Amino acid sequence: MRESTIQIFFEISGNKFDLKKITENVGVKPTYESSKNSLNTKQTEMMWVYSTDKIKSIDVNESLNTIEAILLPKVNILRSLKDELDLDYCFEIAVEIGEDAVPAIYFEQPFTKMVAQLDAKVDLKTSYL
Numbered sequence: 001m002r003e004s005t006i007q008i009f010f011e012i013s014g015n016k017f018d019l020k021k022i023t024e025n026v027g028v029k030p031t032y033e034s035s036k037n038s039l040n041t042k043q044t045e046m047m048w049v050y051s052t053d054k055i056k057s058i059d060v061n062e063s064l065n066t067i068e069a070i071l072l073p074k075v076n077i078l079r080s081l082k083d084e085l086d087l088d089y090c091f092e093i094a095v096e097i098g099e100d101a102v103p104a105i106y107f108e109q110p111f112t113k114m115v116a117q118l119d120a121k122v123d124l125k126t127s128y129l
Contacts, residue, residue, distance in 0.1 A: 005055060007054040011049045023048070058103045075117050093105070
């Protein structure tokens with residue numbers, strides 16, 4: 001039987017910012033970084049991503065708690081960086097639905113407060129295994 005899995009991504013994006021500065025201020029190494037030049041706007045689009053491990057679970061909050069523990073102490077720093085560098089933040093919640101059960105998807109107050117304080121987007125992606 002294929003079990004449901006959950007993985008959370010915290011994405012920072014913007015135009016031409018120092019990826020090392022983000023890493024130093026957040027205090028964790030990114031899972032993924034990229035920079036690409038846009039031919040249309042002649043700007044460099046940057047992305048810094050930190051993700052949790054993919055875990056077998058039927059409760060999204062197990063993974064959210066992991067990312068909250070890392071980011072909640074850094075909210076003020078992240079807010080300052082957002083203003084200084086004109087950044088966008090997004091929490092991507094990737095849920096793969098297995099044969100065991102559909103995962104519970106709900107958000108507790110620490111997460112919703114953090115999303116609001118960071119003026120972040122939440123993107124929920126679901127797929128079936």
